[in-house]
Amino acid sequence: MEERCTICNCLLHRTAGKYARPTPEGSSHATKHHYVAERFFGRSSNRKSTKHSGISEICPWGHERETAVFCYECHEKLLHNPGNYA
Numbered sequence: 001m002e003e004r005c006t007i008c009n010c011l012l013h014r015t016a017g018k019y020a021r022p023t024p025e026g027s028s029h030a031t032k033h034h035y036v037a038e039r040f041f042g043r044s045s046n047r048k049s050t051k052h053s054g055i056s057e058i059c060p061w062g063h064e065r066e067t068a069v070f071c072y073e074c075h076e077k078l079l080h081n082p083g084n085y086a
């Protein structure tokens with residue numbers, strides 16, 4: 001099955017041990033991510049029992065808890081540091 005990045009449409013792969021390597025393969029490794037980070041809703045994947053006040057109770061984009069696959073580059077740069085590209 002062919003998988004493509006939701007943002008840049010590059011062809012993804014899941015070759016073991018290549019994730020996040022400074023190579024074209026590392027950059028195009030598939031990674032699944034929430035559209036909107038769980039922490040924005042006060043949830044944390046590593047502290048499931050904790051519920052602290054998030055920024056928002058309702059997702060303003062209507063994508064709460066939805067996930068998509070992205071390449072490593074888009075995942076790291078656009079989803080984690082969107083301010084760098086504003």
Ligand SMILES: [Zn+2]
Pocket residue numbers: 005006007008009010070071072073074075
């Ligand atoms: Zn991408």
